Amino acid sequence: MTAPIPLSNSSPNGKPDLSERLNINTEIARKMLTGFIQDEISKVRMKRAVLGLSGGIDSALSAYLSAEALGADNVLVVRMPYKTSSADSLSDAEKVIDALGLPSLTVEITPMADALFGQFPDMTNTRKGNIMARLRMTILYDQSVAWGGLVMGTSNKTEMLLGYSTIYGDSGVALHPIGDLYKTQVRQLSATLGIPDSILTKAPSADLWTGQTDEGELGFTYADVDQVLYLLVDERYTVEEVIEEGFARPFVEDVWRRVKINHYKRTMPNIAKLSRRTIGHDFLYLRDYV
């Protein structure tokens, strides 16, 4: 991994410096995203949401936006620690709960996770992490019924593009309010909403095992990968053009490879077409058509 070569303020295509191009107008983002949450939930004749609160910035931002959109009383947050989860995660989640006055639950996943882990003694961390993510999804969907609210997604654009998620785990949600914000932009918006500093400044982590950090596991920083993804996806640069912007070839190629091989996580499973009109092919209605 290498840092990008610094660009001048006026790049050859007349656009602002690359790092500045990820800047967003946070007031507009806040308005559009709280409106989206209200709209999606009221369209299905509900007024509540439930979300998993990890202590990290993505779920904190989702909680703040949800509370603003729906009223704090309507947002149930669930902490679902495993025995190795860091104490900071729980206390940071507590800060969000206290700051917003949210109804909350804590459901330990250790007994259910260990019951399954114990049957496969040589289980890898990846398998364990996936199981934990899916147990959390199971708990949230159960609370969705008990609480009468939709399961709020907390995934950002960076991890969705990289496929840095567990299919039917953290990706198993009813709506994605921050799914079009890169991690850098999640941080920018979060900073304007009064999210506690300890959450804003700590290293992002899925906290699936002790000492895990996203950037350690991925092998690059969000600051760098967001710029590369922005060029590839939003600006439709080719891989070669991104390299010309000063990013290392192996890094850019690895990022684009991850985006492609994980596309299945962002789409519904294919249906084998037989009839004249087939779900997913030519039976076309918006999800919002209710």
Place this chain on the structure above:
Amino acid sequence: MRLTVGLAQIYPKLADVRANLDKHLDYIERAVAQGVDLLVFPELSLTGYQVQDLVPEVAIRASASDPTFARLLDASRRLDLMVGFVHQDQRNRFYIAAAYLSGGEVQHIHHKIYLPTYGMFDESRYFDQGEQIRAFDTRFGRVGMLICEDFWHMSPAYLLWLDGADMLLFQSSSPSRGLDGGDRLSGSRWVELVNQAYGSMFTNYVIHCNRVGYEDGKNFWGGSSIVNPDGDLLLHGTYFDETLLVQTIDLNQLHRTRSRLPLLRDERPELVYRELDRILNKERDS
């Protein structure tokens, strides 16, 4: 001559024509109460935007025999209306359409010419494309109507101008996009820039109504606006919220601006015609 224009910046309910008709009638009542002479609704105001396979269910044959149109025609005796709908023609082709209603009559129907089918747009899958660009006379002078992508191309607005339209009536369902560090979405900036360019270069009024609300995660930004013949925005900037915007405009500004700046007088459509003919013939020959 002064004219009070209303822009019904509404959130249509997807594929629920009855609910949307009620909303139209509600806005009409409010507009009448504020002395509005001409009330403009957004693109597909009676159906919502992404109707997809619901097109045949929401389509309307635009006449007094249609119960929805009958109510709107009745209302058009009180003020002039521009509404958006799915038009089903005699041969059962479907169009994204705008209707101008006045005095209980359908005065003009425009079929959307340019159907965006790229990126997030998929209109050509569901709709046939319009084949005519025509200005028409109203009690406020000669006007022309365009729908969204129609005015992303400059030729339809240019043709309406040459066909005598002093007021361009634009309706759209323009999805929000291009969030950056600027004071507006880059998509909004672009449309406002283009509308100001039309006002400036045609020395015309440009009246634009864009919808608000959400469909499957797409937001619509509103920001309905009016540009005067000097290219100034008389009204703009109410983004995202459902609202009725009302603005009185002075049609005498047309003669004042054109006295100062005779762009219409000096325009040379015959030259355009000759050069277009040459360009098209060259293309045919190559």
